Amino acid sequence: MAHAPERILVTGGAGFIGSHAALRLLEEGHLVTIVDDLSRGNSGAIEALRQVGPVAFVEGDIGDRDLMRQIMREQDTQCVWHFAALAYVGESVEQPLRYYRQNATASINLLSVMDELNIEKLVFSSTCATYGEPETNLIPIREDCPQQPINPYGRSKLLVEHAVRDLAIARHARGQSFHAAMLRYFNVAGSDPEGRLGEDHDPETHLIPICLEAVLGRRDSVKIFGTDYPTPDGTCIRDFVHVSDLIDAHLVAMRSLGASASDETVRAYNVGTGSGLSVREVVEACRAVTGVDFPVEEVARRPGDPPKLCADAGRIEAVLGWTAARPQIEQMVKDAWRWRQQHPFGFRSV
Numbered sequence: 546m547a548h549a550p551e552r553i554l555v556t557g558g559a560g561f562i563g564s565h566a567a568l569r570l571l572e573e574g575h576l577v578t579i580v581d582d583l584s585r586g587n588s589g590a591i592e593a594l595r596q597v598g599p600v601a602f603v604e605g606d607i608g609d610r611d612l613m614r615q616i617m618r619e620q621d622t623q624c625v626w627h628f629a630a631l632a633y634v635g636e637s638v639e640q641p642l643r644y645y646r647q648n649a650t651a652s653i654n655l656l657s658v659m660d661e662l663n664i665e666k667l668v669f670s671s672t673c674a675t676y677g678e679p680e681t682n683l684i685p686i687r688e689d690c691p692q693q694p695i696n697p698y699g700r701s702k703l704l705v706e707h708a709v710r711d712l713a714i715a716r717h718a719r720g721q722s723f724h725a726a727m728l729r730y731f732n733v734a735g736s737d738p739e740g741r742l743g744e745d746h747d748p749e750t751h752l753i754p755i756c757l758e759a760v761l762g763r764r765d766s767v768k769i770f771g772t773d774y775p776t777p778d779g780t781c782i783r784d785f786v787h788v789s790d791l792i793d794a795h796l797v798a799m800r801s802l803g804a805s806a807s808d809e810t811v812r813a814y815n816v817g818t819g820s821g822l823s824v825r826e827v828v829e830a831c832r833a834v835t836g837v838d839f840p841v842e843e844v845a846r847r848p849g850d851p852p853k854l855c856a857d858a859g860r861i862e863a864v865l866g867w868t869a870a871r872p873q874i875e876q877m878v879k880d881a882w883r884w885r886q887q888h889p890f891g892f893r894s895v
């Protein structure tokens with residue numbers, strides 16, 4: 546069924562997930578404006594998006610209320626997909642105030658402009674880091690699992706979740722509408738199956754792109770942090786979701802916003818496949834897909850890495866009908882590899 550085009554602001558749209566979101570929105574005929582300060586994003590991603598459709602791009606800080614007011618007024622924004630954030634756990638421990646400022650304060654400024662301009666729909670990128678280290682009996686993790694983040698990154702994201710809920714309550718008390726979906730992602734992987742966009746972080750901290758850099762000889766080895774966890778092969782277990790599936794989840798979440806008067810106005814959903822994979826299994830998948838047997842180095846555990854993080858994605862399936870269409874890790878690696886082969890130095894390869 547065709548859906549009416551909406552005017553959507555994508556924050557962080559030059560980043561990995563935000564650029565994939567913008568790509569899909571363009572393909573679906575929506576009117577897309579991206580705001581990204583390029584602190585972590587790639588202007589090459591914006592160039593790639595421009596090959597697909599007309600996309601408005603503003604280089605700027607989402608915490609700048611005057612700028613955001615001007616953009617959202619000019620574009621007559623109807624809905625915000627909010628990806629912009631800093632997302633390195635270790636860095637957040639070293640520079641906590643930067644994380645609170647760039648993730649929490651900037652998001653609160655964005656919300657205040659949305660409130661002022663009566664923009665009623667938000668899809669927010671939250672994270673499994675808001676759960677911290679749940680007890681083993683709470684895994685797979687449901688949305689009602691206590692949220693006890695163990696680092697400033699997770700806490701800065703949880704603050705935004707609270708701000709979103711409180712804003713919704715206040716707006717409803719004033720007789721104004723506000724609907725939000727807060728998607729708590731687990732590990733996002735893969736890339737556009739047509740190879741137009743990929744994952745390119747600097748520094749790279751995600752396992753699959755790190756393995757692919759080793760395949761290309763751009764790293765000597767891949768470090769496995771901890772091989773003595775209480776898991777079948779001793780390495781940590783994580784829940785990987787294909788970025789295309791994640792974007793599907795955003796689309797169904799957006800369509801659900803305000804669709805029924807009786808709906809909860811702010812809802813959190815886990816987005817994952819529900820099946821965990823160990824670090825070793827992911828490394829093996831990268832070796833199998835690329836045919837290259839790159840070296841691994843087994844090193845000590847990193848502090849704050851829980852043995853197993855796995856989503857119970859039952860709520861998003863029950864309420865929105867979403868399940869992962871590409872749950873196999875090989876598919877995620879294949880798609881990431883296709884882009885990497887064409888862009889061995891990431892977006893700088895072009």
Ligand SMILES: NC(=O)c1ccc[n+]([C@@H]2O[C@H](COP(=O)([O-])OP(=O)(O)OC[C@H]3O[C@@H](n4cnc5c(N)ncnc54)[C@H](O)[C@@H]3O)[C@@H](O)[C@H]2O)c1
Nearest residue numbers: 557559560561562581582584585586606607629630672733
């Ligand atoms: N990648 C994952 O596996 C994962 C998992 C859970 C949650 N998330 C969340 O998903 C979102 C996107 O993650 P990603 O992997 O695409 O990260 P990314 O670093 O690739 O993208 C984030 C983008 O936001 C931009 N940005 C940061 N602060 C900004 C600001 N104040 N104003 C304007 N732009 C700003 C950066 O330049 C970057 O382009 C983040 O909110 C992250 O917390 C990601």
